[in-house]
Amino acid sequence: xxxxxxxxxxxxxxxxxxxxxxxxxxxxxxxxxxxGPNGAGKSTVFNMISRFYRPVRGSIRxxxxxxxxxRAHEIANLGIARTFQNIELFERATVLQNLLVGRHRHRRSTxxxxxxxxxxxxxxxxxxxxxxxxxxxxxxxxxxxxxMIAGLPYGVRKVVELARALATKPRLLLLDEPASGLSVxxxxxxxxxxxxxxxxxxxxxxxxxxxxxxxxKVCDRVLALADGAKLAEGTPxxxxxxxAVIEAYLGTSAVSKTANAQGExx
Amino acid sequence: MRFHFKTSYDQDIRLFPDWWNFSLYxxxxxxxxxxxxxxxxxxxxxVTNVLIWAVAGLGLMLLTGQxxxxxxxxxxxxxxxxxxxxxxxxxxxxxxxxFLLAGIxxxxxxxxxxxxxxxxxxxxxxxxxxxxxxxxxxxxxxxEPWTGGxxxxxxxxxxxxxxxxxxxxxxxxxxxxxxxxxIFVALLYRNLxxxxxxxxxxxxxxxxxxxxxxxxxxxxxxxxxxGLSCAFAGLGGALMGLFAGAFNNETFNFLIAIQLLMMxxxxxxxxxxxxxxxxxxxxxxxxxxSILTDNLGSAxxxxxxxxxxxxxxxxxxxxxxxxLYGRWLKIRTWLELFPFAxxxxxxxxxxxxxxxxxx
Amino acid sequence: xxxxxxxxxxxxxxCVYGLVALGFVLIYKATEAVNFAQGDFMxxxxxxxxxxxxxxxxxxxxxLAVPIALIIMGALGYLLDLTVLRFMFGQSQTAVVILTIxxxxxxxxxAGVIWGHEPQNLHSPLALGDVRFGGVVLSLADIAVIVVTLxxxxxxxxFFQRTKLGLAMQAASQNQMAAYYMGIPVKRVQGAVWAxxxxxxxxxxxxxxxxxxxxxxxxxxxxxAFAAAVIGGFGSLPGALMGGLIVGVIEPFAARYLPTxxxxxxxxxxxxxxxxxxxxxxFAQVRVKKV
Numbered sequence: 030x031x032x033x034x035x036x037x038x039x040x041x042x043x044x045x046x047x048x049x050x051x052x053x054x055x056x057x058x059x060x061x062x063x064x065g066p067n068g069a070g071k072s073t074v075f076n077m078i079s080r081f082y083r084p085v086r087g088s089i090r091x092x093x094x095x096x097x098x099x100r101a102h103e104i105a106n107l108g109i110a111r112t113f114q115n116i117e118l119f120e121r122a123t124v125l126q127n128l129l130v131g132r133h134r135h136r137r138s139t140x141x142x143x144x145x146x147x148x149x150x151x152x153x154x155x156x157x158x159x160x161x162x163x164x165x166x167x168x169x170x171x172x173x174x175x176x177m178i179a180g181l182p183y184g185v186r187k188v189v190e191l192a193r194a195l196a197t198k199p200r201l202l203l204l205d206e207p208a209s210g211l212s213v214x215x216x217x218x219x220x221x222x223x224x225x226x227x228x229x230x231x232x233x234x235x236x237x238x239x240x241x242x243x244x245x246k247v248c249d250r251v252l253a254l255a256d257g258a259k260l261a262e263g264t265p266x267x268x269x270x271x272x273a274v275i276e277a278y279l280g281t282s283a284v285s286k287t288a289n290a291q292g293e294x295x
Numbered sequence: 296m297r298f299h300f301k302t303s304y305d306q307d308i309r310l311f312p313d314w315w316n317f318s319l320y321x322x323x324x325x326x327x328x329x330x331x332x333x334x335x336x337x338x339x340x341x342v343t344n345v346l347i348w349a350v351a352g353l354g355l356m357l358l359t360g361q362x363x364x365x366x367x368x369x370x371x372x373x374x375x376x377x378x379x380x381x382x383x384x385x386x387x388x389x390x391x392x393x394f395l396l397a398g399i400x401x402x403x404x405x406x407x408x409x410x411x412x413x414x415x416x417x418x419x420x421x422x423x424x425x426x427x428x429x430x431x432x433x434x435x436x437x438x439e440p441w442t443g444g445x446x447x448x449x450x451x452x453x454x455x456x457x458x459x460x461x462x463x464x465x466x467x468x469x470x471x472x473x474x475x476x477x478i479f480v481a482l483l484y485r486n487l488x489x490x491x492x493x494x495x496x497x498x499x500x501x502x503x504x505x506x507x508x509x510x511x512x513x514x515x516x517x518x519x520x521x522g523l524s525c526a527f528a529g530l531g532g533a534l535m536g537l538f539a540g541a542f543n544n545e546t547f548n549f550l551i552a553i554q555l556l557m558m559x560x561x562x563x564x565x566x567x568x569x570x571x572x573x574x575x576x577x578x579x580x581x582x583x584x585s586i587l588t589d590n591l592g593s594a595x596x597x598x599x600x601x602x603x604x605x606x607x608x609x610x611x612x613x614x615x616x617x618x619l620y621g622r623w624l625k626i627r628t629w630l631e632l633f634p635f636a637x638x639x640x641x642x643x644x645x646x647x648x649x650x651x652x653x654x
Numbered sequence: 655x656x657x658x659x660x661x662x663x664x665x666x667x668x669c670v671y672g673l674v675a676l677g678f679v680l681i682y683k684a685t686e687a688v689n690f691a692q693g694d695f696m697x698x699x700x701x702x703x704x705x706x707x708x709x710x711x712x713x714x715x716x717x718l719a720v721p722i723a724l725i726i727m728g729a730l731g732y733l734l735d736l737t738v739l740r741f742m743f744g745q746s747q748t749a750v751v752i753l754t755i756x757x758x759x760x761x762x763x764x765a766g767v768i769w770g771h772e773p774q775n776l777h778s779p780l781a782l783g784d785v786r787f788g789g790v791v792l793s794l795a796d797i798a799v800i801v802v803t804l805x806x807x808x809x810x811x812x813f814f815q816r817t818k819l820g821l822a823m824q825a826a827s828q829n830q831m832a833a834y835y836m837g838i839p840v841k842r843v844q845g846a847v848w849a850x851x852x853x854x855x856x857x858x859x860x861x862x863x864x865x866x867x868x869x870x871x872x873x874x875x876x877x878x879a880f881a882a883a884v885i886g887g888f889g890s891l892p893g894a895l896m897g898g899l900i901v902g903v904i905e906p907f908a909a910r911y912l913p914t915x916x917x918x919x920x921x922x923x924x925x926x927x928x929x930x931x932x933x934x935x936x937f938a939q940v941r942v943k944k945v
Contacts (some may be wrong), residue, residue, distance in 0.1 A: 105510030117505035134510035143490035602763025605756035
């Protein structure tokens, strides 16, 4: 059953068409990847799902709900969480506080309850903390729990951002280049985590990624974009050997080298 | 070195993380309670002044330190708090009710005024609020029937449960009023910090875009931050005007708002302690300077206070942007880790500036 | 006739606001910082002239003193950048705002110590004559203000559009790191901008001083100049001038036709209006940040 459905989505910036008549659907429980050269419009698709941009045409539906009727901050409440390409963490807060912000959509206490710290709030805070600790255990962040973000290395920030997205307990997780800038070991970890996120937590994953090695290992289906339009869709192997994809990446002359491209970083 | 092992989530949720910390604050509270017996009336008045500035400072701190929104216009809300408190008292409300109601009214009006300012960032917000402060000055003159205009108001007699709060006859009564208010406001502030709204404030401060992605309604959060901040500033303003005895539009000049901002920066942006430390500097600097010029045998130099204040602030921004409390935290960490602290531990992270026009 | 008189005197005032606003915009364009002390720079420029020209100070010839004052203020701007603002490199815009507010406090204090707190008159040849045509009276100073401001705006605008240094200044503000990589000496460029802002402030100060009496709180007209800069859109030089003229013209008309008390409000009310409905001025330059 499809969880997220884009239908004929088009977005223009001034005269430039960033995304052109794109339709795709992500099924519940699968890991789906968007690939394509830089500037193909992958992150733009994410930003439309997050409602930072509004498409000029087309519809985006999540579990039957029309996302275009919602404002950016309401998307998280529907059960969609995301990470960012150039990490957007809350720099002057600790890892723990960052993850607790992820729990924001689960709060129930009112303003007076929070101001006077009375009523439900204490129990609720314990509950939030418990949920966050589960994520911390899952991603092995215990050592960093009380550290400020500002002092953390890049690889750890990447994981913290994933953790913050998981803390919202989403149904759909959008990962914008989860492995960019990570070392080989960190990329390996990321691969197992994505696998576990799908298997153990039952979260559907939609990701943008350049590392075809990672994509072919974790993804069920891949969609290749170029210049904002769909080039090919299918299993990782199918997409990688698709002539149009190879052409978009390497130019026409490289079509004969298809076999070598398999499983390598494109 | 003191180790701090956590065994329960409650340790991070409670007001005080451990017994040591708790007993420190109890000791401080006891000291503050017996202070009237330790120092004379003049200095007690000065301490009262410190506490009043701290209340207003906490208000601005919530907005600037926690939510990252600069305001150069909090004098307007201090004025609003003061005049509404006096007007409620004239309507026959008892002081305490009028005082709290003034805070609430100021908060609501502050939140409403914030709505058109929601889209403004950084310098634009600073200029917007500065314009508000200047407008407030003129509005006070225009709204003469409620404010007394340039002639101003004489503070009415304040009574709480039959006890008269009088600055001259019984300075300790005023001191306890200011102390009570500052503890009340600091407690609310601390509660906010440990609850979802406080975290949403920090999220909006550090990255609006990812705050939105986490489900934080940025507009609503900023409005709430403005409202609460103005409410606290209103309480501080009411105390300030009533403590001065007489007040007019000049009492809440826009320079007060600028001083308030400077004060919380000297104290340490984003820390409750910072508001109090900054208030100590701002309240005692004039005393200190007059003692200094007296001892040097020179006549008083007009404008010296603001000049020195400006120099202190420049020094802080250049050498210790975290303020007095930030410096104390560094010293404390250094002592706790001795001899393992490294210089680089506190190195500031520098970012290269990119244009805000592409926000 | 009455209306024309109000309009012309408003324009002359507006030009002074515009000149101070030019200083804001210069620094904003090149360093992305806002100099809240620009009004106090202007005040200082005027007092430097007083110090050079007035008989009970140095008593120099006015036209000889002008270049000296410009050089002094330019050097001061450069020195301020060298000793203070350069260390703000990589800190937030807000920190710079507060720093420049404090600088304003210090400048006012220093000026008070040197020149005293009483109002003074600049002995300026511009302050003497009046020009009449029809029923309209304009002082020589007013005409000088209008002419100099127009020339100044044009020159600065051309400077940013045409010259290498001007373009380097713009590049340095839009992305410091990239500007570095392109071989632009970002720090020296910033120094040059502050020097230029000092010179512009000095010109504004000389003209302001020629128009009337001076005291050390003259710098507060910086706030009206702010309104001007914002109304014009902070990044635009012609916009700053336009904003200055709008504020300048509105003031005398508000004073004439609105009840007392309400007239001072007018410039700020317009400022708030513009900020709310056109947050980035009439010449907006803002786009959405990419994530």
